[in-house]
Amino acid sequence: MLQQLKKHTNKLLLILLLLSAQILITLALGESKQWQEVDWLDIAGEGGAVWLCMVWLIVLLASRPHGPVTSLLFWGFSCFLIASGQDLLDEFIRLPDATIWSHAVESIPMPIGMLLMSIGLLHWYREQQALNEQLLKRERGNRDHRRLDKITGLADAHYLRTQLSIELKKARAEGLPTSILMLDIDEFRNFNRRLGIAEGDRLLSELTELILLNLRRRDLLCRYAGDRFAIVMPATCQEMAVLVAQQLEDVCRHFAFRARNNDSAQFHTVSTAVATDGLDASIEESYVVDKLLERANYGLAKAKERRSLKVA
Structure with a gap:
């Protein structure tokens, strides 16, 4: 005070x-x-x-x-x-x-x-x-308080999988697609090495708020692992999910983060990837969850590889 x-x-x-x-x-x-x-x-x-x-x-x-x-x-x-x-x-x-x-x-x-x-x-x-x-x-991510991440206040990967399975079942009953969007901060390890883990935690927290501001109410943001976020997007086709991914990349690229031990503004790019359910009702939700996450993570690895080659 x-x-x-x-x-x-x-x-x-x-x-x-x-x-x-x-x-x-x-x-x-x-x-x-x-x-x-x-x-x-x-x-x-x-x-x-x-x-x-x-x-x-x-x-x-x-x-x-x-x-x-x-x-x-x-x-x-x-x-x-x-x-x-x-x-x-x-x-x-x-x-x-x-x-x-x-x-x-x-x-x-x-x-x-x-x-x-x-x-x-x-x-x-x-x-x-x-x-x-x-x-x-945030409310959807606060239903299981035992699994909240202390830094970002978001739910974890386990909760993400549970909710993704629920959304897939609901969407298939209505004949609607479900997409998952993966987002990863570029060069986050180098940022931690230069400015310290405490500043890295602050960056994760502030980017969480920024991402939440640019999502729809029905979307679910979770901290998937480390500096990687996952967003469940109900009733969202591949094209719309890609558009949201591009918008989040633009928003994060223009976000000026000021570290406590460095007066200059830090700007960060993020890599994104999208995977969408094919609406094949004969395949079990648990298998689809695994495949969606696998495709999204693979797409994210490819996106980061392309970005690193572009920077080089």
Whole structure:
């Protein structure tokens, strides 16, 4: 929490500066009220509003990274805080009747803050929708918690085989093809050797999120082995699976990974291969699973071989 707050030091200093200026100007232009003039009920309500605004500001900055949504929410809360703070100061300080700026500070920031908060919350809602979509894509891989990979949070090869068999049976009953897509990170061993295993684990984790964002909800992503991923694609023909494979290659190629011990961006290519069920209902699902995985792995080996020759 403290580490995240440090990233927003400038924002915290700015709001403290504005609040300090607000207090000093009010004290300079007004005079303190007598204790019998103070309405403690108003102070409790307005003070509570100020306190809650400050708490929410800190929670916001401690829980979110830099970005436009964070800025919109921050300035929205700040407007509430400034307006509520002036209301609270007016309970202790009497300003001359001719003072207009005090009423302006109480009134103008509030609707501005409401507008900024509304826009920020709309974008936040869209963020949550995207995150929920990603979590739904993970859900199929979370059914057997004993087989979750600790690095990527994905299910393993055993779970993949089980689900592939289920999807094949279901697809054949409906007369639909099932495809499997294999994806492997190129030169991953060299990356580990240069930057360390910890950075390799980070790369696997971040690529997992990237791949999930670019899959359909019904697709199942698993960590097949090492830096190799497998995707079960129900109701997907060979042509569509190849198109998805090409899209994933493009997305991964443009993904800039920044290692903690190296400031320069690292770009990685991936190799892919696709295998599709031939819809021969006379062949048992377990045999088809073996053959599909065998064909996909063979195709992936050939793809990596072609890529290495091209690089050479």
